[in-house]
Amino acid sequence: MIVPFAAGGAISVVAQVVAERMRRSLGRPFIIENVGGADGSIGAGRAARARPDGYTISIGTNGTNVLNGAFYSLSYDVLSDFAPVSPLSTSPVVLFARKSMPANDLPELIAWLKSNPNQASVAVAATGLRLLATLFGSATGTQSVLVPYRGIAPAYQDLTAEQIDLSFGAPDQLALVRAGSLKAYAVTSETRLAVAPDIPTFREVGLPALSFSNWQSAPMSRYRRRNIEGGIFFFTASVARIEETARLRAGSKSGNTLSPGGG
Numbered sequence: 001m002i003v004p005f006a007a008g009g010a011i012s013v014v015a016q017v018v019a020e021r022m023r024r025s026l027g028r029p030f031i032i033e034n035v036g037g038a039d040g041s042i043g044a045g046r047a048a049r050a051r052p053d054g055y056t057i058s059i060g061t062n063g064t065n066v067l068n069g070a071f072y073s074l075s076y077d078v079l080s081d082f083a084p085v086s087p088l089s090t091s092p093v094v095l096f097a098r099k100s101m102p103a104n105d106l107p108e109l110i111a112w113l114k115s116n117p118n119q120a121s122v123a124v125a126a127t128g129l130r131l132l133a134t135l136f137g138s139a140t141g142t143q144s145v146l147v148p149y150r151g152i153a154p155a156y157q158d159l160t161a162e163q164i165d166l167s168f169g170a171p172d173q174l175a176l177v178r179a180g181s182l183k184a185y186a187v188t189s190e191t192r193l194a195v196a197p198d199i200p201t202f203r204e205v206g207l208p209a210l211s212f213s214n215w216q217s218a219p220m221s222r223y224r225r226r227n228i229e230g231g232i233f234f235f236t237a238s239v240a241r242i243e244e245t246a247r248l249r250a251g252s253k254s255g256n257t258l259s260p261g262g263g
Contacts, residue, residue: 002050002058004043005125006036006151010170014089014216015059036150039127040064041072047220048076057085060219063127071127082219090215091170092189093132094199096182098162106185106205113142120144123155123167132168132188132212139207170214171196188212 003015015032023030035043040063047058065078076082095106103109113120122144124130133146147164149155156173158164160181174196176182186202187193188210202210 001030001032002043002047002056003032003034004036004040004047004059004061004064005034006149006153007034008153008156009125009151010091010172011059011061011216012153013172018088018218034151038072039068039125039130039148041068041074041076044068045075048081050220054220057218057220059088060217061126061128062215065217065219067127067131071130085218085220088216088218090213092187092193093129093168093212093214094171094174094187094196095136095185096156096159096167096169096173096177097185098159098165099181099183100162101165101183103185104183106200106202109185110140110142113140113144117143118145120165121147123147123149123152123159123164123169125149125152125155125167125169126214128212128214129168132210136168136207136210139209186210 001015001019003012005011012032012034019030019032035046037043040061044058044060044064047056050056060082065082068074069078097103097109101109101112103112122133124133124146125148129152130146130148133144137143144166149158152167152169155164155167156169156176159167160176171187171193173182174184174193177184177196184196184199186205186207187196187199188202190201190203190211192199192201202208
């Protein structure tokens with residue numbers, strides 16, 4: 001399985017859940033390879049060029065399989081080079097900040113950003129997060145410096161080390177907020193997260209345009225062996241129905257949900 005981002009983020013957790021279930025179901029090793037860079041398009045390109053025998057699957061996102069074509073000259077064609085297998089998970093996005101950021105809530109943050117244009121650095125580890133950061137600046141009339149990362153895990157490391165000011169990311173780092181290592185200002189979901197009811201939604205604070213959700217799917221390179229397609233789809237779909245495993249590894253603590261059958 002090719003994961004087109006650096007190890008350690010929420011997408012890697014989803015990949016681990018899927019890989020472990022498929023390892024048990026198939027009775028053979030299932031190897032995860034993290035290939036970061038260019039907002040996931042390098043890893044997606046490697047997956048597209050994999051031998052089309054049905055044995056290489058990848059994690060696709062709304063960045064790698066939809067948005068990246070607007071930013072990069074891609075080495076792959078999403079429609080012709082990939083065969084869709086199964087949706088996997090969806091996740092809202094949280095606006096995190098270094099713990100010493102002077103603002104205590106989102107209105108205070110916006111006021112601080114307006115008073116300090118282009119002074120705040122924002123980590124962006126994927127195309128969707130880059131667009132979200134840009135939309136946030138446009139909607140609030142603020143200007144920040146966007147800093148690209150190969151994956152969200154290195155961005156979180158710099159954020160907790162206070163080498164960077166802000167980052168949009170999945171809710172899998174809420175434990176660091178509870179521990180006082182990060183701040184969290186708002187979440188892009190339509191309603192507050194059950195695991196973090198004290199964090200308001202962007203809609204609540206007057207920014208409904210920032211309603212957003214990341215999704216992950218499981219595409220593979222085009223193949224010839226339909227029997228393999230059926231087998232891989234069966235096992236991936238069975239993974240998608242294991243909601244309790246998903247909640248344990250990537251859900252109840254992070255806000256990620258594995259989507260049964262793509263719902």
